[in-house]
Amino acid sequence: MATSKTTTVSSPGKVLLAGGYLVLDREYSGLVVATSSRFYSTVTSLPKSTDQDKVILSVRAGQFPKESSTWTYAVSIQNDRLMIDQINENAVGKNKFISIALFQTLSLAWEKIATESSSQGLDSGHELLRRITNDGKSDGLEIVVLADNDFYSQREQLSAMSLPTQIRSLSSLQPFTPLPRPIPQTNKTGLGSSAALVTSLVASLLSHLNIVTLPSSSPQSNSNHDLQLVHSLAQFAHCLAQGKVGSGFDVSSAVFGTHIYTRFSPSVLSPLMDRPLDSITFSSPTLLPVLESSQWDQRTTAFRLPKGLRLILADVDAGTDTPSFVGKVLTWRKENPEVAKKLWDDLDRANRQIERLLTELVAREGEHDYEETVGWMGERHIEDVTLSCANIHCSQSAPRTVTRSNFANQIPFQIIRDFQRKMSELSGVPIEPPEQTRLLDACSELEGVIGGGVPGAGGYDALFLLIVDTPSVVSRVDNLWSGWKEMSVCPLLAKQSDDGLRLEELIAVKGLKEALGR
Structure with a gap:
């Protein structure tokens, strides 16, 4: 009998130490350093309810007020399409980074299932829903995203505690400190929160649905095929949410950690940037031919800062x-x-x-x-x-x-x-x-x-x-x-930090289990 599981994937923030503006041009490179502060996405099964006939995906930003920071989607098959509809948009609005990452991840998941099983498109769609619902034992999946405190300005929290803006004060804050206002009203610190969010979200969902197998430790190279697929999908979803094809150094660091980065050709993603976002048609794959690593020409060269x-x-x-x-x-x-x-x-x-x-x-x-x-x-x-x-x-x-x-x-x-x-x-x-x-x-x-x-x-x-x-x-x-x-x-x-994307043990991350329970 299938059992419920929990999957947590984290991705680091970034600092572009050298190469600002130049990294937009393939003629030049950038020195991108991953940080010890990370973004965490945790996937678990929703409980099974007797009055629910929809397959649900719920994404919650765990440090923010629940009523304004939970986005709920219904996933269904209608005729020859997989439909993904946000069912609480009127109450909370849209979060384009989350909605686009979810849509493109499910689209790629369907294509991988169809390609690897050689099954008909509709059958692969039903197989995807089966995995989302844990073989019908749950209503779907809940994903909670949490970020280390560094991603958001903590000035207000320190002031409320009458603490100076010093390193020792920050150390006294609880991990994943709750924040009082919705995300758009919260100041960020420039560590690349959207890239780390999208990367960890894409990777956790693909891993939970058994679409990719992630390395058990943080990757030291970009030779892993599944990791490359996570990278290209996260790059695409992030570019689509931003409305442009950026340099991609932030997503690359979120996957591979610290390295010297030369960007991919923007033309790689041109075939996908105008792709409709309302449904997934059960036809021939459109993402996989573009997102396979053989189509990508970015370069990552190993690098780290010296000890001391x-x-x-x-x-x-x-x-x-x-x-x-x-x-x-x-x-x-x-x-x-x-x-x-x-x-x-x-x-x-x-x-x-x-x-x-x-x-x-x-x-x-x-x-x-x-x-x-x-x-x-x-x-x-x-x-x-x-x-x-x-x-x-x-x-x-x-x-x-x-x-x-x-x-x-x-x-x-x-x-x-x-x-x-x-x-x-x-x-x-x-x-x-x-x-x-x-x-x-x-x-x-x-x-x-x-x-x-x-x-x-x-x-x-x-x-x-x-x-x-x-x-x-x-x-x-x-x-x-x-x-x-x-x-x-x-x-x-x-x-x-040298580390990039990694699978996490829940109990090994200080304060994460407690934050998920809030």
Whole structure:
């Protein structure tokens, strides 16, 4: 007899450490770092009721008010079509990321069942409904999505508890802290919540319905065929919900973790972008021929940050809304191709220099004085490291690894920021606004801070720093941020993480079981 099961899949948030704007062009790449903060989608069977004759899919955003954050869909077969209708739209409205992800996932699930069983389309539709209802033993499926606190601004929660906006305060919040208002009225922190949501939702449902088999541990490569299928479906659903084919680095990181990313050709998805969303016709497959990995040309190159270094992030609130910058920058680039090409190429060289240096440092982790070297750097200003160790007259107090790696002399974060400000000036888009410049300059003066910037498209929303990971360096940054007067700066708990999408054991994730029961 079939038994009920629970499936939980998580995906990480992201930070585009290098490659903002450039990552939109296949000629260039981006360095995308996954975060330790994750989005979780948990799938379970709904109980069987005697008065329910519909197959139900219920999706609930577990940190938000239930009455405004639960979306319910009825799935049925009518003639030669599989119909998916939201039955509470009048009460809660639509959530396009959830509805599109559900629709496309069920569409792909039907195509996989039909292809692998060689059954007629209608029979495959009934098989899909059988899996959704656990062989008729339930009314359908409930999916609860929950995000680590870092995905949403916690300023209001800290203020209500009379706590300062510091790292230790965030640590005191309960996991998956309930939020008082619906999603559209809640401020996000720029970690890529929509990409992590769509990816975890697609993967959890495909796994629960036995359409794909996910690796038991977080993937370290993109060679797994089922994982590639999850990636391409999540990319498609996310693009469709956004109304455009974006670069896809956020979804790629949500699946594969930290890596160097070169985007897929937008033409890959062209055949699907105008696909109707009202029903699934039981005819020949349309998704699988496009979403199979052989059709995709993105590149992911393994990468990680060196041991002893840490990515530290902050949610920045300057009192203004960040507009959509990408369209304006791309318009400027189109109108000024020669100037833009030189700027893009210069930025790309600086980005690649960061990649090379950090990769070199990873290769040195086995040297006997590596940890001593990194700790030594943590108590010095980065320019002092350069002056002491950029030549043979290096200070006798410095471990020899720094001398050989010429570490600080090669870090081009400041160069990248200079180029970004030039792009801001030429395009009229505040990629690194003056307020952010002053904050980042102050951070860069602290001992143990290697460099930083505004991630992704820039603006007022966030900043990142790459620091030496010691308590004293973290404390310096934390204290500067909490005392900063020009803007409100709230740290995040997230660090870098190599991991991408993964299956979770419910009891292994702190606070998840309790949050699901709320």
